[in-house]
Amino acid sequence: MGIVLKQSLNNTVVTYFGFALGAINTLFLYTHFMHPDTYGLVQVVLSISAVLMPLLAFGVPNSLVKFYSSFTEGREQEGFLTMMLLLPLVLILPVGLISYFANEAIGAFLSRENPIVRDYIWHIFFTGMAMAYFEIFYAWSRIRMKSVFGNLMKELFCRVGQTILLTLLWLDVIDVPFFINALVGFYIVRTLIMKIYAYRVHMPKLIFQLPKNWKDIVKYSGLIILGGSTAIVLMEVDKVMLNNYLPIENVAYYGVAGFIAITIAVPSRAMHQITYPMTAEYINKGDKGALSNLYKKSSLTLFIIAGLLFLLIVLNLNDLFQLLPQGYSGGFLIVFWIGLTKVYDALLGNNNSILYNSDYYRSILFFGVLLALMAIGFNLWLIPAYGLNGAAIASFSAFFIYNSLKLYYVKTKFNMVPFTKGTFKVFCLLAAMGLVFYYVQFPFHPIVNIVLKSALMVAIYSTVLYKFRISEDIYNVMRKFIRR
Template sequence: MGIVIKQSFINTLILFLGFAIGGVNVLFLFTHFLQEDYFGLITFLLSTAIIILPLLVFGMQHTIIKFYSSYKSRQDQDSFLISTLVLPLLVIIPVGFIGSILYESISSWLSVENPMIKSYTYLIFIVAVFMGYFEVFYSWTKVQFKSVFGSFVKEIFARICTTFLLFAVYFGWLTNEQFIYAVVIVYGVRMLIMKLYAFYVYKPKLIFKIPENLKEILSFSSYIIVAGSASSILLEIDKFMIPQMEQIAQVAYYSVGVYIASVIAIPTRAMQQITSPITAKDMNENRIGEVGDLYKKTSLNLLIIGGLLFLLINCNIREVYSLIGKPEFSNGIWIVFIISLAKLVELGLGTGNAILVNSKYYKIYFYFSIAMALSVIFLNKWFIHLIGINGAALATLVVVALYSLVKVAYINAKMNIMPFNKQTIKIIIIISAVFLIFNFWSFNFHPFLNIVANSCLIIVVYSIIVKKFKVSEELSDFIINFVRKK
């Protein structure tokens, strides 16, 4: 766990910094500098690009993680990496050609409820290609266990650029329309930076050799394309469907709530950068004991850290919306609670998804993902119709909770490893108790001072309880050692 905790901790700091910059953008700059319709539009474009991203890059970002460590010679590794750059073109070129022919029909369908979408539809494809190749080059560095720089570029670079672009809109240097195009350029530059770093970390020789296990690679990639798209649908379909049923400004309100809640996902996103290749390596070497040990530790430690973030967010959420200063956005308070609960459930899964994807049972991940995608589409349509944008959040929670339990049961049945134990029950009780106490606690200060005072109190109380009940000795020892080094 040494390299896992070290790089995960650094990645977590990067993610927190990225989320802090993004928080300023989403909560204050987007809401005050950009028209709400354009805020909703850029969110829609990026979310839709994420949905089609796995298809365009042929799932190569996951294929690299799974197969790279199985090659023993440098020649085989190099030819494999080169092939991961070429194979996506077999999808991108035909899809781009077909899309250009059917562009009028596609753009008209997407813009029925909100006509402004039509003029920008083609940007979805361009951004998806930029995002896709970024992830491919990022995976190159992950398999070399060099995830920190990629995390920095992914989480901070685009957000800092967006900050400058928003100020450019505020000062009149850019129009709302020009801002949309500028964001697309930022994603293109981000991809180029990641490419240069990937070749710096490991530059393969230009070997055009068909991998001997090409059939297995294509089979895995085919499943992962659909599974990856389905996973993206789970995360992004709400922002795609809301403009089809509501005014596009509602996406802006929804996105603010989701962004706030997504802070809880920082620890797992940070840890996945390093645990995914380690899990793949252990699975390739059939070391199920090590896989199970990592499974348990990540589940517990992520729940502890995520639980604290859950409390800090939801016990201060009213003050946060007061600071935003736009009453129409406060409709997202329930969205924050529901999505943050869904994120907490995901944390409890630990490395479960990595285990499924990198095991011989990877095909079941495909079926789970398809079932989740279809379920969330159905529930979104139903719940949004019933209760508006809160329904989109509820659909996500129901699907995440149900299928997380199914995945845990499946992994246990096939490999006899389980992420939960009595410590899991302890941390769930602690989180619930602290939430019930502090959710009704409030200082009568300025909202910002309320957040600071309340947060300090929550951190102290939560930390003392977790330490007293010895929920995770490993996490406690790591924090103590880190503080002593400082």
């Protein structure tokens, strides 16, 4: 777990720096420099692109991680890597042709409620394609245990670009169409830079020789499309569907509240970048003991961090909303439900990695497709009835069912659960702190209130964790920090 924690901490620093910049963009620059309907358009373009991304990637990022360590002979390995580079074109080319010939029909479908979306179909396609190949080149470097630069590009590059573009928009140097065109350009340039780095890590030798197990690889990649699509659909479908039911500025309001909540997922994203290839290695070696240990430790570590972040966000939310324009300040329930979803995700540790790298991935992927359809059904039911809050409840409901199914499946097939006595102790600590600090209010400026309450909560939480050694990994990190 040492290498996991070390690289995870490095990635967490980068990711949180990216989220801090994203918070500035989302909570202040977008909300003050751009009209809500235009910001809603940006959210729709990026959300639909994200839904399209796993389809265009053809499951290659996951296949790279799963199969790479199984090839030991150089020529066969290079043939596998060549296949991974070309496989996405199997879907990118036909999807591009469909976008060209059915442009009007697609535009009409996406712009039923908000006609402004009609002119941005190609922006969605090129952004989705750039996202897909970025993930491929990122996985290319991760299989060599090089994750920090890719994480830097993923979390910072486009956010820095948005900061620059928003500033230029505020200064009236550029207009909205130029902003969106340039934003797409940043995603494409990010992919090209990631490609250069990945090739520096390992320059491919194009060998057009299919590996012996190419059918298994293609089958796995095809099924991973369903898995990747499921995860993305569950995360992005609410914003896509809000575009079809409510005026587009509501997508902006929902996006801001959602961004506040998904900050909880940052540690999970950072840790999974290194636990994913380690999980694949343990499964390929049949080391069930190491796998179970990683499962429990990743779950406890992430639950400790995600639980604290959930409390910090929810208990400071009223002060935070005072800093935003009026239209953005009504999202308490959105933050609560989406935040709760992210805590449950963290509680599962490296559950996804276990499933996607095992022989049981087929069943769980098909269950995932059914649950993605369920998420769509929940949104169809709850958005017309409850508006923005309905979308958040729909997302929580779908993720709760999906995560519970994955938890049960790992228990059934591997006889492993991520929970320990430490999990129960952390839950009790979080519940007690939530009850106490719900009634703690300061009468100062909102920023001062947030800083004071957060500092007090972190101090008490850290002291309890350290004194009772609930997590050995967290305890060791804190001990080294105290000694320094």
